[in-house]
Amino acid sequence: MSIPLVPQLLRSHLKELADNDQRLDNRSQFEGRDVEIEVGILGNAEGSARVRMGDTIVLAGVKFQTMTPYPDRPNEGGLMCMAEVRPVSGRQHEAGPPSAESIELSRVVDRGIRESGCIDTSDLCIIPGEKAWQVILDLFAVSDDGNLFDAFALAGITALRNATIPQEKFELGEDRPLIVSKTPIMCSYQRVGGRFIFDANGREELGGDERIHITLGEDNHVHSLQKGLKGAFTAAEFTELMEEARKKGQELRNMINTLEGVN
Amino acid sequence: MGYGDVQMIDADGIRNDGRKAGDVRPISIELGVVPVADGSCRMRWGTNEVIAAIYGPMEAHPRKIQRQDRAVLDVRYNMAPFSTSDRIRPGFNRRSREISKVTAEALESVVMLELYPRSKIRVEIEIICAEAGTRCVGLTAASVALAHAGIPMTDLVVSVASGKINDVVVCDLNKAEDNYGEADLPMGILPNSGELVFLQMDGDLSPEEFEEAWDYNMDAAMTIHEYCVEALKNGRYPQ
Numbered sequence: 001m002s003i004p005l006v007p008q009l010l011r012s013h014l015k016e017l018a019d020n021d022q023r024l025d026n027r028s029q030f031e032g033r034d035v036e037i038e039v040g041i042l043g044n045a046e047g048s049a050r051v052r053m054g055d056t057i058v059l060a061g062v063k064f065q066t067m068t069p070y071p072d073r074p075n076e077g078g079l080m081c082m083a084e085v086r087p088v089s090g091r092q093h094e095a096g097p098p099s100a101e102s103i104e105l106s107r108v109v110d111r112g113i114r115e116s117g118c119i120d121t122s123d124l125c126i127i128p129g130e131k132a133w134q135v136i137l138d139l140f141a142v143s144d145d146g147n148l149f150d151a152f153a154l155a156g157i158t159a160l161r162n163a164t165i166p167q168e169k170f171e172l173g174e175d176r177p178l179i180v181s182k183t184p185i186m187c188s189y190q191r192v193g194g195r196f197i198f199d200a201n202g203r204e205e206l207g208g209d210e211r212i213h214i215t216l217g218e219d220n221h222v223h224s225l226q227k228g229l230k231g232a233f234t235a236a237e238f239t240e241l242m243e244e245a246r247k248k249g250q251e252l253r254n255m256i257n258t259l260e261g262v263n
Numbered sequence: 264m265g266y267g268d269v270q271m272i273d274a275d276g277i278r279n280d281g282r283k284a285g286d287v288r289p290i291s292i293e294l295g296v297v298p299v300a301d302g303s304c305r306m307r308w309g310t311n312e313v314i315a316a317i318y319g320p321m322e323a324h325p326r327k328i329q330r331q332d333r334a335v336l337d338v339r340y341n342m343a344p345f346s347t348s349d350r351i352r353p354g355f356n357r358r359s360r361e362i363s364k365v366t367a368e369a370l371e372s373v374v375m376l377e378l379y380p381r382s383k384i385r386v387e388i389e390i391i392c393a394e395a396g397t398r399c400v401g402l403t404a405a406s407v408a409l410a411h412a413g414i415p416m417t418d419l420v421v422s423v424a425s426g427k428i429n430d431v432v433v434c435d436l437n438k439a440e441d442n443y444g445e446a447d448l449p450m451g452i453l454p455n456s457g458e459l460v461f462l463q464m465d466g467d468l469s470p471e472e473f474e475e476a477w478d479y480n481m482d483a484a485m486t487i488h489e490y491c492v493e494a495l496k497n498g499r500y501p502q
Binding site: 042043044045048055057059061062063065082084086087088089090091095136138140142143144145169202 | 297300310339344350393
């Protein structure tokens with residue numbers, strides 16, 4: 001990758017492109033990069049997926065641990081979703097404790113999956129009040145060329161749908177597939193050159209303004225929203241993005257549904 | 264179960280994964296797997312999977328880490344949380360710090376750091392799936408990724424470990440052999456000069472066994488070096 005342009009120069013270039021309804025990589029305003037999904041690619045994880053969108057590549061791995069249920073929910077297990085943006089994934093990512101940006105990323109992805117209710121936590125109970133399964137979804141960025149949000153969310157839900165509860169390893173009976181009842185999909189939009197675009201790449205992110213993340217489930221139910229970075233948007237703009245997210249979300253959901261190896 | 268209590272090699276000298284004593288697990292190498300990096304490679308070695316990425320040479324900051332006469336190597340070895348059978352809590356631990364340190368020192372012996380004063384070269388080693396011998400895979404992958412990034416080096420570093428299971432010296436320990444074996448001798452070898460830049464050992468080896476393990480490593484390193492060169496020429500090994 002070349003060294004990023006001075007953002008001010010990049011911003012004026014992006015503005016010019018936007019005025020002519022163009023983008024850096026010749027995509028249209030709401031066109032995403034080609035998406036490749038592979039499942040079951042990590043030998044030591046109980047469920048896994050690799051997602052590639054252009055030069056953005058992420059991994060998701062599911063592990064299971066046993067936990068003591070929370071006192072107020074003795075019949076339920078838990079779901080934990082953690083995203084890591086390690087320095088391997090880009091020049092701009094420094095070593096050290098997680099940045100505010102990567103914490104936001106992790107939490108927004110977590111909310112979309114958790115709040116959809118796709119995992120029935122009462123199905124994770126082993127002995128009420130004593131023992132339950134904790135599902136841990138780890139998201140790992142291999143290469144960051146923009147829009148880690150959508151890549152993480154897509155890899156995350158796919159890995160969950162690929163997961164097997166390792167009951168044999170814990171001497172709790174036979175292995176069984178993790179039940180995932182919904183497929184929430186996140187679509188992220190960023191204002192670049194004055195207009196919102198879908199699936200910003202690394203350079204568009206660098207020269208962009210505010211971003212909006214929309215997670216939708218089946219039947220277009222909304223499960224999480226997040227507005228990030230400086231900037232203001234209108235209700236009309238938001239309505240248009242919602243409409244786009246519904247279309248794109250269904251497209252990506254269909255893609256997951258037709259994969260081999262998903263429950 | 265302790266050392267020597269598990270039978271891992273049969274009377275015909277066949278190991279639990281079907282290998283003979285001197286055999287190395289299957290290896291494949293792919294370059295450019297981190298498209299945003301200056302150089303990168305993925306190495307699969309048995310069921311190990313390691314990604315190494317290089318960023319730089321770039322400006323070294325903060326300034327106090329700069330060296331006026333050479334570049335500094337910033338090496339990080341890390342295991343992904345889902346890389347092992349029990350999940351690993353993210354973040355540095357004592358083991359990964361030590362491995363990062365000795366890996367950096369091995370690579371410093373071959374990278375021509377004096378060509379890039381006051382700069383920094385980042386070497387990121389991520390263990391995606393661990394079977395046994397991840398430090399060896401990591402070091403070898405890092406040297407291939409450095410070459411892929413076009414960083415001048417005097418040689419590649421090829422790292423491999425031999426050890427002892429049920430009183431038999433064998434090359435390239437797998438998971439069970441590493442867990443229940445009696446000794447482990449990882450070495451980092453410069454294939455062109457035969458010199459060593461990395462050496463660790465733990466366990467129990469007689470002088471004769473030590474020599475045998477040493478020779479296994481030397482021979483294996485020459486073979487693995489050929490794979491690395493093939494990968495650097497063609498972008499991947501095997502083709």
